Amino acid sequence: GLCFPDKNVACLGLEHPSILEPLAYLASLGNDPLSLLKYQSEGRFDLKYSSVLSKSRSRFLCLSHVNNELGTINDPVSVIKSLSENSPDTRLFLDGVQAVLSLNLSSQAWLGLSGYSLSAHKIHGPKGIGLLVYDSKLAITPIIHGGQQQDGIRSGTLPVPLIRAMAKSIELTVERIDEMKTHLSCLSNRLVQGLCELSDQLPDLNIHFNSLQTNDLKKQSPSIVNFSFEPVEGEVLLHHLEEKGIFVGLGSACRASSKKPSRI
Numbered sequence: 001g002l003c004f005p006d007k008n009v010a011c012l013g014l015e016h017p018s019i020l021e022p023l024a025y026l027a028s029l030g031n032d033p034l035s036l037l038k039y040q041s042e043g044r045f046d047l048k049y050s051s052v053l054s055k056s057r058s059r060f061l062c063l064s065h066v067n068n069e070l071g072t073i074n075d076p077v078s079v080i081k082s083l084s085e086n087s088p089d090t091r092l093f094l095d096g097v098q099a100v101l102s103l104n105l106s107s108q109a110w111l112g113l114s115g116y117s118l119s120a121h122k123i124h125g126p127k128g129i130g131l132l133v134y135d136s137k138l139a140i141t142p143i144i145h146g147g148q149q150q151d152g153i154r155s156g157t158l159p160v161p162l163i164r165a166m167a168k169s170i171e172l173t174v175e176r177i178d179e180m181k182t183h184l185s186c187l188s189n190r191l192v193q194g195l196c197e198l199s200d201q202l203p204d205l206n207i208h209f210n211s212l213q214t215n216d217l218k219k220q221s222p223s224i225v226n227f228s229f230e231p232v233e234g235e236v237l238l239h240h241l242e243e244k245g246i247f248v249g250l251g252s253a254c255r256a257s258s259k260k261p262s263r264i
Contacts, residue, residue, distance in 0.1 A: 008035040008058040010090075014043055014070075014263055019062050019095055042212045043072040044219075047082040054087035060114075061092050065099040068252055069262060070211045071224025076105060080112030091115075091138070097122055097130075101181050101221060103174055114138055118170075120162070125169030129162040184222040185215065191225055206230050 009026075011019055013036045035056055040046050045063055053061060061083065063074045076094060083090050091114035096102070100123055105116075115138070118131040132153075134140065140153055147155035173180075192213060199207045211226035212219060229237060234250045241248055252262075 008053075008056050009060040009062060010035040010037050010053055010056070010058040011062040012037055012039045012043070012045060012064075014039065014067065015062070015064055016068050016095060016097075018097075019064070023062070042219075043067050043070045045074050045079060047078065050079075050082040050086035050090075053083070053090045058087070058090055061090050063092070063094055065094040065096040065102060065116075066221045066224070068098045069224070070226050071098075071221040072212060073099075073102070073217075073219055073221055075218050076109035076113065080109065084112070091135075093117075098221065098224070100173065100223060101177060101184070101217065103170065104177055120166035120169055123169045123173045125166045126162050129159060129166050131166065131170075181217060181222065185217075188222040188225050189215070195227060 009023055011023065013020075035058055037049050037052070038046060045061075052058075061079075063079070065076065066073050074094070076092070079092060083092060092112065093115035094113060094117075096116050097119045103118075103123075110116075110133075113133070113135070115132065115134040117133075120129045120131075121127045142153055142155065144155045149155055149158060192209070195207050195209075199205060207227055207229060209225075209227045211224060214220050215222075238248060238250060
């Protein structure tokens, strides 16, 4: 929005607040750069809407690489190919915070991306530091002023210990990525299998799977399984699980204090 104030920035209506709320804030400053796109039933960007971006003069498409609640994956290579064919002036930015298992992005993806963001705490690194990879040809207006650190993009003394720790976290994650995929796939498959068995035994429980049930790691992250027990309240289920020694949280960590239901 700061790069293209007279053009639309497009995203999906089910994106993380870290995408939706900054765009809503930019809209409150006087122009309306935000355009919400339709998505497939599993929460993925529908490639057939790429041509709509060109018609709406959308210069930036912001997507989650992996949706934080559903685990749905937007394949960068497929999106980049569709944009190049149908809306070549639209740049792609991916929020990769949940994409722990996709850090070994292909060279095709990196070449077509204008920006990609990561957070250290999602890969066993320290809290309080993230990483922005962006196209050097892109002119970015800084939000924090007062210094020329980090090529003038973000002023402030560099937190060297956090930087070193995040670099090590990325290194270890990339080294162990195949092992992590296998481990998480086994866990998610066991969870889904157990829930299906429970549903067969207690059909009135009405277990509903909201995330895509597939072993295709190009479509669904094995680290996230989204399901619900209608009409059981989350807090009631939470307390019953506590009695069994199983401790879970309600909602995502960043919205734990919110009483509003998830838009998903």
